[in-house]
Amino acid sequence: MLPSIDELNQHSINPLKSLDVWEDDVLERYPDPESIATDKSTEAYRNYDSPERDTVREFYKLNHTYQSYDFVMSKKANYLKFDKKEMPVWDAFQFLNQLVDDSDPDTDLDQFQHLLQTSEAIRRDGHPDWMVLTGLLHDMGKVLCLFGEAQWAVVGDTFPVGCAFSDKIVYPEYFKNSPDFDDERYNTKYGVYSPNCGLDNVQLSWGHDEYVYHMMKDYLPESGLYMLRYHSFYSQHKEHAYDHLMSGHDHEMFKWVNLFNPYDLYSKNPTPPNWSELKPYYEALVKKYLPANLKF
Numbered sequence: 001m002l003p004s005i006d007e008l009n010q011h012s013i014n015p016l017k018s019l020d021v022w023e024d025d026v027l028e029r030y031p032d033p034e035s036i037a038t039d040k041s042t043e044a045y046r047n048y049d050s051p052e053r054d055t056v057r058e059f060y061k062l063n064h065t066y067q068s069y070d071f072v073m074s075k076k077a078n079y080l081k082f083d084k085k086e087m088p089v090w091d092a093f094q095f096l097n098q099l100v101d102d103s104d105p106d107t108d109l110d111q112f113q114h115l116l117q118t119s120e121a122i123r124r125d126g127h128p129d130w131m132v133l134t135g136l137l138h139d140m141g142k143v144l145c146l147f148g149e150a151q152w153a154v155v156g157d158t159f160p161v162g163c164a165f166s167d168k169i170v171y172p173e174y175f176k177n178s179p180d181f182d183d184e185r186y187n188t189k190y191g192v193y194s195p196n197c198g199l200d201n202v203q204l205s206w207g208h209d210e211y212v213y214h215m216m217k218d219y220l221p222e223s224g225l226y227m228l229r230y231h232s233f234y235s236q237h238k239e240h241a242y243d244h245l246m247s248g249h250d251h252e253m254f255k256w257v258n259l260f261n262p263y264d265l266y267s268k269n270p271t272p273p274n275w276s277e278l279k280p281y282y283e284a285l286v287k288k289y290l291p292a293n294l295k296f
């Protein structure tokens with residue numbers, strides 16, 4: 001018998017040493033094609049065993065076991081009311097940065113540095129300013145951890161619930177633990193959906209992507225919103241496992257998701273950007289698109 005989510009939360013089961021461990025794992029699965037000379041190829045990933053890999057496996061076991069259709073609906077009902085907190089945008093970045101973990105402080109940059117490196121990489125390549133802002137905001141949803149959500153309900157590859165789980169999702173074997181796995185409403189190819197119904201009608205596993213999408217829904221262009229909402233949906237944007245649920249419009253918009261992904265994955269650099277130089281640009285950018293206060 002599996003422990004209930006409440007029982008789990010009482011023991012605060014967070015297998016990863018930090019959220020970055022998940023991102024490092026994604027990077028090993030999808031290495032930068034431009035620096036593929038390193039030994040972190042996909043093959044190496046599959047054969048690779050390490051204590052860190054064990055924590056990732058444990059993390060996905062929890063994620064796949066508990067991210068059920070009902071779980072997603074209950075988290076949406078709770079968080080999409082945005083009645084938790086309200087604060088100025090720049091305070092929100094500071095709030096996010098309270099998310100410190102026991103990772104090595106010498107090698108891991110804080111959350112804001114990752115956001116800034118992503119947005120700066122986008123800016124360097126001359127993309128439109130709303131995309132730069134999208135880069136700066138894309139992981140803001142990780143504040144869910146500060147509201148007491150476990151790692152497996154905040155990060156991890158996202159995937160549709162309410163229909164059969166694809167074996168293209170990382171560690172598919174753990175879906176056997178999900179209450180939805182044997183539920184006839186949810187375990188067929190289309191489940192509660194219809195062919196090519198469009199992703200807006202599909203429920204994805206709950207986490208920082210869906211949360212930040214709703215947070216920013218009124219402020220960014222649709223292409224930016226796709227980047228926010230689907231940036232961890234690797235089984236689609238890398239593996240194309242859910243074409244049967246995508247509309248023609250989704251396919252068009254996923255060009256933007258694909259454009260965004262390398263900036264998220266491959267912009268990490270041990271040298272932090274020079275914030276005092278960059279500050280005026282970003283203050284103006286935030287002012288241009290966002291309201292004074294953000295709601296959580």
Ligand SMILES: [Fe+2]
Nearest residue numbers: 138139231232
């Ligand atoms: Fe993310």
Ligand SMILES: [Fe+2]
Nearest residue numbers: 114138139264
């Ligand atoms: Fe990110």
